[in-house]
Amino acid sequence: EVQLVESGGGLVQPGGSLRLSCAASGFTFSSYAMSWVRQAPGKGLEWVSAISGSGGSTYYADSVKGRFTISRDNSKNTLYLQMNSLRAEDTAVYYCAKDAAAGTRDYFDYWGQGTLVTVSS
Amino acid sequence: DVVMTQSPLSLPVTLGQPASISCRSSQSLVYSDGNTYLNWFQQRPGQSPRRLIYKVSNRDSGVPDRFSGSGSGTDFTLKISRVEAEDVGVYYCMQGTHWPPRFGPGTKVDIK
Numbered sequence: 001e002v003q004l005v006e007s008g009g010g011l012v013q014p015g016g017s018l019r020l021s022c023a024a025s026g027f028t029f030s031s032y033a034m035s036w037v038r039q040a041p042g043k044g045l046e047w048v049s050a051i052s053g054s055g056g057s058t059y060y061a062d063s064v065k066g067r068f069t070i071s072r073d074n075s076k077n078t079l080y081l082q083m084n085s086l087r088a089e090d091t092a093v094y095y096c097a098k099d100a101a102a103g104t105r106d107y108f109d110y111w112g113q114g115t116l117v118t119v120s121s
Numbered sequence: 122d123v124v125m126t127q128s129p130l131s132l133p134v135t136l137g138q139p140a141s142i143s144c145r146s147s148q149s150l151v152y153s154d155g156n157t158y159l160n161w162f163q164q165r166p167g168q169s170p171r172r173l174i175y176k177v178s179n180r181d182s183g184v185p186d187r188f189s190g191s192g193s194g195t196d197f198t199l200k201i202s203r204v205e206a207e208d209v210g211v212y213y214c215m216q217g218t219h220w221p222p223r224f225g226p227g228t229k230v231d232i233k
Contacts, residue, residue, distance in 0.1 A: 035222075037170075045162075045170060045213055045224040061221060095169060105158040105217035109181065111169045 002026040002110045004096050009115030016086050016119070022079040022096030022112055030054070030074040033099040035107065036081050038092035039114075048094070049081065053102060064090075086119045093117075123148050123216055125225035133233045140201040142228045144214035149194050151218070158217035161190055161199045162224075165210040173212075174199065206232065 008020040022034070035050040049070040050059045058070050069082040079096050093114040100109035124147040134140045150157045161174035172181050174190035177197060187202040201208055209232060214225040 044227045045215075047222045047224070059221070100172075100175065104154070104156070105152055106175060107158075107217045107222055108160065108162070108170075108215070109172050109175070111171070113169055 002098065004098065004110060004112035006094065006096055006112045006115040009094065009117045011118045011120065012086055013121050014087060014119055017082070017084045018086065018117060020081040020083065020094055020096075020115055020117070022081075024077045024079065024096075024098070027098070029072075029077040031102055033102070034072065034079045035097045035099070036070065036079075037095045037097050037108070037111075038090075039095070040089075040092045043092075046092075051079070083117070086117075088119050091117060091119050122221065123150075123219045123223050125214055125216055125223050127212075127214060127225040127228050130226060130228055132228055132230045134201075134204045134230060135233050136206060137203050140204050140208075140230060142199045142212055142214075142230075144192075144197040144199070144225050146195045146197075146216055148219060150197075150216050151194065157193065159190075159192070159197050160215045160217065161188075162213045162215060163208075163210055164213065164227075165207075168210075170213065201230075204230070204232075 003025045005023045033052050036048040051070045055072045067085045071080045095114045096112045097108040098110040100106040126145050128143045159177050162170040164170045173184050178190045189200050211227040213227045
């Protein structure tokens with residue numbers, strides 16, 4: 001059974017940093033690209049960042065480029081999102097999501113439960 | 122970037138009756154490999170999103186057959202043949218054909 005478990009969320013001041021983690025199990029982690037998708041309170045879904053299965057390629061939404069860094073440790077089956085220079089508009093539940101099929105545009109067949117990040121003074 | 126729109130944004134439904142949600146994209150979603158990467162997600166209150174439909178019309182494992190997807194090019198539809206109480210939530214379409222992946226604004230389905 002595929003499981004994705006996020007952690008690391010919390011309250012942080014504007015300008016601060018936070019690192020999110022997503023522990024994966026139930027599939028061959030290194031074979032699949034992974035993404036972070038966020039949802040601001042009461043709002044819709046926004047793709048944030050993605051990383052290839054090997055970790056060699058990374059992608060970012062314009063809204064987070066230069067501030068967030070996605071990475072993965074395939075030996076630990078864990079995905080990360082380092083968030084720096086946080087802003088109030090980054091407040092959201094952050095989900096990790098798995099690509100459905102390597103090498104295609106088939107995305108997000110499994111999601112974690114999410115972790116809440118609140119940026120406020 | 123591709124823009125995804127949905128209608129209606131709010132859909133009150135009667136239990137046992139059908140429901141239909143429309144999704145439109147600003148560009149064709151046919152990819153170079155011949156597939157159309159249009160997905161539908163359900164988000165029940167307080168839960169994570171769950172994928173229901175992939176590549177326009179394919180149901181994910183465990184999805185009841187009362188859910189069906191159709192469409193082509195830029196126009197797509199999610200249909201629920203007979204709405205049940207557990208179907209309450211927000212439904213999102215999402216395109217994966219063009220980078221970056223984009224979600225529609227969501228359609229809130231509730232019971233009349």
